[in-house]
Amino acid sequence: MQQLELQALETRKPQSTKTAIMVIGGAEDKVHGREILHTFFYRAGSADAQIAIVPSASREPAIIGERYRGIFNEMGAKRIEVLDIRDRDQCEDAAVHEYLEVCTGVFLTGGDQLRLCGLLADTVLMEKLRLRVQMGQITLAGTSAGAAVMGHHMIAGGGSGECPNRSLVDMATGLGIIPEVVVDQHFHNRNRMARLMSAIAAHPDRLGIGIDEDTCALFEQDGILQVVGKGTVTIVDPGEVSYTNQPLIGATDPISIHNLRVHILSYGQRYDLHQRAIIPTG
Amino acid sequence: MQQLELQALETRKPQSTKTAIMVIGGAEDKVHGREILHTFFYRAGSADAQIAIVPSASREPAIIGERYRGIFNEMGAKRIEVLDIRDRDQCEDAAVHEYLEVCTGVFLTGGDQLRLCGLLADTVLMEKLRLRVQMGQITLAGTSAGAAVMGHHMIAGGGSGECPNRSLVDMATGLGIIPEVVVDQHFHNRNRMARLMSAIAAHPDRLGIGIDEDTCALFEQDGILQVVGKGTVTIVDPGEVSYTNQPLIGATDPISIHNLRVHILSYGQRYDLHQRAIIPTG
Numbered sequence: 001m002q003q004l005e006l007q008a009l010e011t012r013k014p015q016s017t018k019t020a021i022m023v024i025g026g027a028e029d030k031v032h033g034r035e036i037l038h039t040f041f042y043r044a045g046s047a048d049a050q051i052a053i054v055p056s057a058s059r060e061p062a063i064i065g066e067r068y069r070g071i072f073n074e075m076g077a078k079r080i081e082v083l084d085i086r087d088r089d090q091c092e093d094a095a096v097h098e099y100l101e102v103c104t105g106v107f108l109t110g111g112d113q114l115r116l117c118g119l120l121a122d123t124v125l126m127e128k129l130r131l132r133v134q135m136g137q138i139t140l141a142g143t144s145a146g147a148a149v150m151g152h153h154m155i156a157g158g159g160s161g162e163c164p165n166r167s168l169v170d171m172a173t174g175l176g177i178i179p180e181v182v183v184d185q186h187f188h189n190r191n192r193m194a195r196l197m198s199a200i201a202a203h204p205d206r207l208g209i210g211i212d213e214d215t216c217a218l219f220e221q222d223g224i225l226q227v228v229g230k231g232t233v234t235i236v237d238p239g240e241v242s243y244t245n246q247p248l249i250g251a252t253d254p255i256s257i258h259n260l261r262v263h264i265l266s267y268g269q270r271y272d273l274h275q276r277a278i279i280p281t282g
Numbered sequence: 283m284q285q286l287e288l289q290a291l292e293t294r295k296p297q298s299t300k301t302a303i304m305v306i307g308g309a310e311d312k313v314h315g316r317e318i319l320h321t322f323f324y325r326a327g328s329a330d331a332q333i334a335i336v337p338s339a340s341r342e343p344a345i346i347g348e349r350y351r352g353i354f355n356e357m358g359a360k361r362i363e364v365l366d367i368r369d370r371d372q373c374e375d376a377a378v379h380e381y382l383e384v385c386t387g388v389f390l391t392g393g394d395q396l397r398l399c400g401l402l403a404d405t406v407l408m409e410k411l412r413l414r415v416q417m418g419q420i421t422l423a424g425t426s427a428g429a430a431v432m433g434h435h436m437i438a439g440g441g442s443g444e445c446p447n448r449s450l451v452d453m454a455t456g457l458g459i460i461p462e463v464v465v466d467q468h469f470h471n472r473n474r475m476a477r478l479m480s481a482i483a484a485h486p487d488r489l490g491i492g493i494d495e496d497t498c499a500l501f502e503q504d505g506i507l508q509v510v511g512k513g514t515v516t517i518v519d520p521g522e523v524s525y526t527n528q529p530l531i532g533a534t535d536p537i538s539i540h541n542l543r544v545h546i547l548s549y550g551q552r553y554d555l556h557q558r559a560i561i562p563t564g
Contacts, residue, residue: 160473161470161471161472161473162470162471163469163470163471163494163513163514163546163548164470164514164546187445188443188444188445188446188476189443189444189445190443191442191443191473191475191476193473193475193476194470194473194475197546212445212536230536231445231536232445232446232536232537232538242560242562243560243562243563245548253548254494254512254513254514254546254548254549255514255546255548256514256546256547256548256551257545257546258545258546258547258560259543259545259560260543260544260545260546261541261542261543261544262542262543262544263539263540263541263542264445264446264479264536264537264538264539264540264542265538265540266445266527266535266536266537266538267536269538278524278525278540278541280524280525281525
């Protein structure tokens with residue numbers, strides 16, 4: 001039934017107003033062009049947008065929540081609620097559930113991805129959100145920690161300045177919105193190539209996606225990713241890997257990995273997640 | 283004639299005592315196991331080694347020259363000379379030429395690669411060294427700046443913490459010992475993946491080689507590279523690249539590059555430079 005409604009909705013709308021999943025590398029422009037936040041606003045329905053801001057990753061949820069509220073308010077969203085969930089019990093709040101049923105855009109702020117997952121993972125609320133996103137009824141955006149949680153496997157923390165090794169990355173379980181990817185953010189800004197490669201060596205059945213600051217990997221419903229913003233999206237594809245050693249978790253032995261395929265994509269460039277291939281610019 | 287002598291020499295020696303080109307990522311162990319420096323000593327002829335130390339990249343050539351002299355002396359080299367070339371005129375010094383004709387190992391220290399190239403590039407001395415290395419008569423090692431100069435195109439400097447872009451790397455001309463590679467050193471230690479990718483985007487006919495500290499890419503005469511030491515050697519192969527933009531030199535626009543092949547090699551692993559392929563471990 002919802003699927004039928006969705007199809008009816010799609011036929012009425014031009015391509016670019018469809019819902020999407022927006023994985024943002026942190027530090028997105030909040031002041032000047034605000035291109036990424038504008039794109040979220042637009043994909044959430046523009047003047048009809050009913051937006052939920054989830055600041056739960058942050059230790060200052062009130063401040064960050066109000067900041068985004070001000071931005072989307074200025075853009076002209078129809079309704080904006082900050083869902084300041086600080087306790088798993090709040091995920092059962094009837095008012096929260098009611099709003100999730102009508103809202104068209106959910107924005108996960110930055111902070112600590114373990115905190116965010118600790119509050120939301122395996123709740124009925126999260127299941128409802130995932131379903132509505134999958135049905136194309138909600139545009140979901142996450143920035144920084146809010147981006148990190150998108151995959152099934154999640155990078156919870158790690159370092160830089162070392163060759164790939166298992167102690168360079170701490171893995172945890174994410175919210176599984178796009179289960180097949182492992183996301184890293186603030187990517188080239190914080191020199192995270194070696195840590196993403198370490199994560200992918202441990203999970204070679206996934207695809208690594210490194211997203212720079214003020215940059216967004218925008219996933220359409222059909223699994224096509226497009227780059228929006230100032231930096232790059234780096235894809236680390238282990239599909240053809242011919243060898244990798246598997247040091248124990250926490251070991252500092254170098255990880256070797258042969259035949260990785262790496263793409264650095266910039267503005268407007270597109271990648272097919274299912275085909276694992278660049279879409280040539282027409 | 284020299285070639286015949288070389289062949290005669292080769293039949294007398296087991297495989298591993300052949301001369302090699304050793305490209306060292308800087309900060310090689312000088313105190314404990316000294317594995318890389320021992321390998322150089324061995325490949326230069328062990329007790330028969332006549333070693334030339336070239337500290338010209340350094341601003342403290344006397345100190346660094348004596349440090350390496352002490353190390354190779356302790357190992358038992360037959361003869362060690364520090365060729366403290368501080369002026370291009372010294373490259374014509376008869377005593378220097380005479381020693382180069384008999385020596386079996388040349389070691390280029392760290393420092394500033396532009397300084398080293400400024401002193402040695404396009405001199406008769408350098409031409410003689412290159413020839414003797416190519417003939418397999420000299421084992422040549424370079425660490426840090428001494429490694430950077432190995433390719434035809436040389437990374438003279440650059441930064442980190444940014445997505446690949448042309449202003450992230452300063453290119454110059456190296457000594458062209460292994461013309462087909464672009465070398466970067468202190469590689470993962472200083473987060474240089476984005477700068478090496480920027481260099482390779484500008485020179486997609488070359489192969490990028492990033493070498494970690496206390497790690498060596500040891501090139502045999504037949505173009506097989508083997509990893510020695512604690513870290514990794516990263517190979518960035520643009521052979522299958524399907525697209526790259528070409529921002530102007532110094533531009534900060536992101537570089538996009540599609541279908542790079544990347545290998546992270548660790549201890550003992552081998553790569554065929556001519557075939558551009560990993561040699562599977564037997």
